Amino acid sequence: SSAIPATPSKDFKPDYQAVRAAIEDVLESNDEYDDGSYGPVLVRLAWHTSGTYDKNDNTGGSNGATMRFGPESGWGANAGLGDARDILEPIKKKFPWISYSDLWTLAGVVAIEAMGGPQIKWRPGRSDKEENGCVPLPDGRLPDASRDNKHVRDVFYRMGFNDQEIVALMGAHAIGRCHADRSGFVGPWTFSPTTFSNGYFTELKGKWHKKKWNGPIQYEDKTGELMMLPTDMWMVWDKKFRQYVDLYAKDQDKFFEDFAAAFSKLLELGVPFEKRDFNTSPSSPKPMA
Ligand code: CCH
Incomplete structure (x- = not known):
């Protein structure tokens, strides 16, 4: 069953519902992991595989799944994403016709939907590049959390986003947490890090002060349990972001609508979708130039 014909028969219909179901099954398969969900780290994988895009030369982006290889896999910004790639590996083995780049982006979409977020438009058509x-x-295409509003704009404008889309995308920090051994930062942004909501924004509007510790500058709320990164604080310090x-x-509802549109756009940056009948296999795309 693992033999994939070089030219898939015209009867072959890739079953994306089955892939979605397999991703859903893995999300809460390990109670020991973080808050009991792989959802947040899968969303981070989908974002980091896409967020390398540069509209000026059309390089980077999710197409190619180049994070499988060094140096990208070893970038500091990608620390911890090996976990996310590893948990998807059995799904890739079970559905070998799906490209890693389609699988990683679909996993982010499925995770957000399963955590209570909006439905996100997703379509297949990404193809994997070979290492050679x-x-x-x-390195340096992904944002650095210790920097400022200018840096955030430089990075996201380079991908082709505007201020409204930047703030909407940042709302993904409602889920997940920072890990000392990955980024050096510590803690979650909300008290419900496995529920996708507008909680990042409601928390941001509260009171924040610098955490007293020897680690990198981060901010904490009065409970000392929630955190914000310097780049998160710039979402309220910068008037245009603040609105x-x-x-x-x-x-x-407005957040969900804007997030869904911006996240879908993020996952498609630089992807050369063919005009195709979606009933044909995505496993035989045109070779990359
Ligand atoms: Fe993020 N993010 N992010 N982020 N992020 C981190 C974790 C998550 C920045 C920095 C960090 C987006 C934008 C930014 C997620 C989704 C998105 C961490 C902690 C840092 C640092 C990593 C660790 O220690 O594990 C910065 C800087 C920016 C922009 O300026 C965008 C956009 C998205 C998605 C749309 C998610 C989800 C996590 C949690 C991961 C987990 O493992 O829990």
Whole structure:
């Protein structure tokens, strides 16, 4: 059953519902992991595989799944994402016709939906690059949490996003947490890190102070349990960003709508979708230039 014909028969219909179901099954398969869910780290994988995109030269982005290889797999920004890639490996083995790049992006979408977030438009069509066929991307394409609003804009404008989309995307920090052994930062942004909500924005509007510790500068709330990164604080310190924080804190439906659109766009940056009948296999795309 593992033999994949070089030219899939015209009867072959990739079953994306089965892949979605397999991803859902893995999300809460390990009580010991973090808050009992692989959802957040899978969302981070989908974001980091896509967020390398540069609209100026059309390099980077989810197409190619180049994070399988060094140097990208070893970037500091990608620390911990080996976990996310590993838990998807059995699914890739079970459905060998799906590309890693489609699988990683679909996993982020399925995780957000399963955690109570909006439905996100997703379509297949990404193809994987071979290790010897890819020009390594320069490190530094993903944002650095200790920097400021100018840095955040530089990085996200380079991908083709505007201020509203930046703030909407940042709302993904409602889920998950920081890990000392990955980024050096510690803690979750909300008290419900496995529920996708507008909680990041409502928390951001509260009171925050610098955490007193020897680690990198981060902010904590009065309970000392929640955290914000310097780049998160810039979402309220910067007036243009702040107006969207206010909007999304008040209106979760609007946040869900804007997040779904921006996240879908993120996962498609630089992907050369063919005009194709979606009933044909995505396992035989045109070779990469
Ligand atoms: Fe993020 N993020 N993120 N982030 N992120 C971290 C964790 C998550 C930045 C820094 C960090 C987005 C934007 C930014 C998630 C989704 C998104 C961590 C902790 C840092 C640091 C990593 C660790 O220690 O495990 C910065 C800087 C920016 C932008 O300026 C965007 C956009 C998204 C998705 C749309 C998710 C989810 C996590 C939690 C991962 C986990 O393992 O729990």
